[in-house]
Amino acid sequence: MQQSLFQRKELQRLNGYKAKPFHVQLLKWIGNKQRFAHEIISHFPEKYGKYIEPFLGSGAVLGTLAPEKGIASDTLKPLVDIWLALKNDPEKLKSWYEVRGHKLMSGNRQEVYEEVKASYNRSPNAADLLFLSRACYGGVVRFRQDDGYMSTPCGIHRPISSRSFAARVDLWHERVLGTDFYHSDFEPVMDAAESGDIIYCDPPYVHSQAILYGAQKFSLDRLLANISRCKDRGVFVALSIDGTKKSGNYQCNLIIPKDLFAREVMVNCGRSMLRRFQMEGEELAEEVVNDRLLLTW
Numbered sequence: 001m002q003q004s005l006f007q008r009k010e011l012q013r014l015n016g017y018k019a020k021p022f023h024v025q026l027l028k029w030i031g032n033k034q035r036f037a038h039e040i041i042s043h044f045p046e047k048y049g050k051y052i053e054p055f056l057g058s059g060a061v062l063g064t065l066a067p068e069k070g071i072a073s074d075t076l077k078p079l080v081d082i083w084l085a086l087k088n089d090p091e092k093l094k095s096w097y098e099v100r101g102h103k104l105m106s107g108n109r110q111e112v113y114e115e116v117k118a119s120y121n122r123s124p125n126a127a128d129l130l131f132l133s134r135a136c137y138g139g140v141v142r143f144r145q146d147d148g149y150m151s152t153p154c155g156i157h158r159p160i161s162s163r164s165f166a167a168r169v170d171l172w173h174e175r176v177l178g179t180d181f182y183h184s185d186f187e188p189v190m191d192a193a194e195s196g197d198i199i200y201c202d203p204p205y206v207h208s209q210a211i212l213y214g215a216q217k218f219s220l221d222r223l224l225a226n227i228s229r230c231k232d233r234g235v236f237v238a239l240s241i242d243g244t245k246k247s248g249n250y251q252c253n254l255i256i257p258k259d260l261f262a263r264e265v266m267v268n269c270g271r272s273m274l275r276r277f278q279m280e281g282e283e284l285a286e287e288v289v290n291d292r293l294l295l296t297w
Contacts, residue, residue, distance in 0.1 A: 028139035029058035037064035054186035070179035081126035113154035195234030
């Protein structure tokens with residue numbers, strides 16, 4: 001009898017399977033870990049229960065891991081609605097992108113982009129956000145703190161074609177079938193984790209990513225307290241955090257409680273697209289991003 005997709009994944013995982021590189025981005029998103037997700041996963045324990053990702057964003061680690069049983073959440077509802085459509089109605093996702101992509105290719109690119117952005121700002125929704133994430137400058141999805149207005153300008157790149165995007169949707173759809181998606185703050189999602197589960201946290205970096213969605217209200221202290229409670233319950237927790245300890249010329253003094261994490265590894269994430277956006281094309285030879293990956297086991 002042919003094994004199901006989930007049975008094959010479970011057998012691979014129990015046999016020490018580690019994720020292979022999966023470089024197919026669904027969303028263009030600042031801080032995307034797509035090129036390095038397999039390296040992060042290589043440090044996961046050989047055996048664990050559910051996979052939980054409470055700061056979903058572009059879902060790079062989730063998509064690379066393709067867990068048999070996963071839970072993923074984010075505080076941005078239109079973003080969560082994109083993931084729900086990917087899992088439950090991928091043809092809808094393709095249609096959202098195709099309609100807006102056709103308008104962009106057949107009209108004035110800048111004008112069409114601004115029309116879609118204005119539509120999103122009038123009424124935040126998944127369809128517009130999906131297209132904006134792929135068409136905006138460098139995937140820098142930023143919102144004004146006072147009113148949530150998305151202000152990122154149109155990118156200089158040409159967004160991928162509808163056919164190419166549809167092929168990506170098909171690949172990603174298969175990889176998220178075992179995951180449930182929720183619009184939620186990180187705390188209740190992490191509180192539901194049980195002994196033997198693994199949580200991967202990739203929160204906003206409050207020093208270097210303050211302009212991005214979610215960063216203004218994010219509390220690292222609250223997250224660290226929650227990680228401590230999870231660790232006490234026997235949950236594995238991995239935390240990606242700004243490893244440069246510096247944002248521009250500002251030294252980031254991140255106070256991590258002693259003995260909360262058992263080990264630390266560095267992940268080289270390459271050049272910083274956010275700094276490129278902030279510096280408007282200035283020389284970025286020194287602007288290399290290194291993430292610290294902190295592990296509780």
